[in-house]
Amino acid sequence: MSQPKDHSSSLHNHIAAIRTEYKQLTLDEKDVEPDPFLQFDKWWQQAISAEAGEVNAMTLATASQDGIPDARIVLLKNIAENGFVFFTNYDSRKGQQLLENPHAALVFFWKELERQVRIKGKVTKVSQELSDSYFASRPTGSKVGAWSSPQSQVIASRVILQQNELNFKAQFGETIPRPEHWGGYVVIPQSIEFWQGRPSRLHDRILYTKNKDSWQITRLAP
Numbered sequence: 526m527s528q529p530k531d532h533s534s535s536l537h538n539h540i541a542a543i544r545t546e547y548k549q550l551t552l553d554e555k556d557v558e559p560d561p562f563l564q565f566d567k568w569w570q571q572a573i574s575a576e577a578g579e580v581n582a583m584t585l586a587t588a589s590q591d592g593i594p595d596a597r598i599v600l601l602k603n604i605a606e607n608g609f610v611f612f613t614n615y616d617s618r619k620g621q622q623l624l625e626n627p628h629a630a631l632v633f634f635w636k637e638l639e640r641q642v643r644i645k646g647k648v649t650k651v652s653q654e655l656s657d658s659y660f661a662s663r664p665t666g667s668k669v670g671a672w673s674s675p676q677s678q679v680i681a682s683r684v685i686l687q688q689n690e691l692n693f694k695a696q697f698g699e700t701i702p703r704p705e706h707w708g709g710y711v712v713i714p715q716s717i718e719f720w721q722g723r724p725s726r727l728h729d730r731i732l733y734t735k736n737k738d739s740w741q742i743t744r745l746a747p
Contacts, residue, residue, distance in 0.1 A: 547639040547722025552729035554744060561717040561733035561740060562604065568640060568719065577635040584632040585611065590625035601633075602659060606651055608713040609644060612659055614676035616706045621677075623648050629712050639722030646714040656708035668701040669693050718745070 558564040572580045581601040588594045595618065603610035609631060614620060623629065631644040650656075660668065673689035680686070693701075714735065721729040728747035733740045 545722075546724055547728065548724045549639050550721055551723065552719060552721035552731055554731060554742060557719070557731055557742065559740065559742075561714070561719075564719060564733075565604075565642060565717065568635075568638075568642065572635045572638060572640070575635070575637045577637045580635065582633075583609075583611075584630075584634075585619065586630040586632070587619050587622040588626050588628070589622050592626075595619065595622060602709070603655070605655065606711045606713075608646065608711040610651055610655070610709050610711045612656070612707070612709045614671070614674070614707050615650075617676040619677075623710065631712055641718075641720035643718040643720065644712060644714045645716050646712050648710050648712050651709035651711050653708070657703055659709060660703035660707070665699075665701065668703075669697070671707045672697075672701070672704055723747070 558567060569580070579600075582598050583601055584596055585599045586594060586596040597619065599611045599613065601609055602612055627648045628646070629648045631642075633642040634640075660671070663671075669690055672693040673686055714733075716735065717733045719729075719731045719733075723729055726747060730745035730747055732743050732745050734743070
């Protein structure tokens with residue numbers, strides 16, 4: 526009887542051979558803005574000009590009360606209330622984790638510019654007014670979806686979502702209110718790091734650290 530083929534060696538060799546040499550741009554302390562939000566805006570505009578894919582996609586890392594980490598991609602929807610805003614179901618797994626441990630990290634990766642932005646800070650809910658305003662701007666399907674999905678809960682099949690969608694469409698018609706279990710969070714940064722890819726893995730890393738009412742700027746080794 527033939528033995529199953531072990532693909533691990535060829536897979537390892539293929540992964541190990543993947544390399545990208547970063548050499549587009551540089552990042553120097555003398556060129557950055559004194560405020561990281563201004564620096565973020567500068568890089569944001571450049572990412573848009575470079576037509577970066579899903580420019581507002583960011584990894585959101587959270588941890589439970591016992592320190593077990595979790596991560597997923599969410600979308601930046603605003604920069605307000607002194608931080609970076611995203612919206613979700615408060616009853617979701619990330620919502621529960623943020624209730625237990627209200628700290629998070631964000632990572633943006635704009636490969637077109639060979640750049641990352643890493644953010645760490647405290648998380649709070651945004652005002653109800655901001656959540657209401659954003660929810661009102663969403664497409665009808667997304668509004669119904671916020672009601673229809675018991676996010677992160679185990680469900681028997683997709684039929685449950687489809688039935689929920691039909692039920693809520695019939696219930697609300699054209700005027701769909703924001704669910705109490707859905708709204709925004711803001712990550713208020715204590716540190717923001719700007720990472721620029723450079724040749725030979727000697728990348729540029731400029732770190733802003735919050736110090737009372739000001740920001741300290743330092744360079745980190747790659």
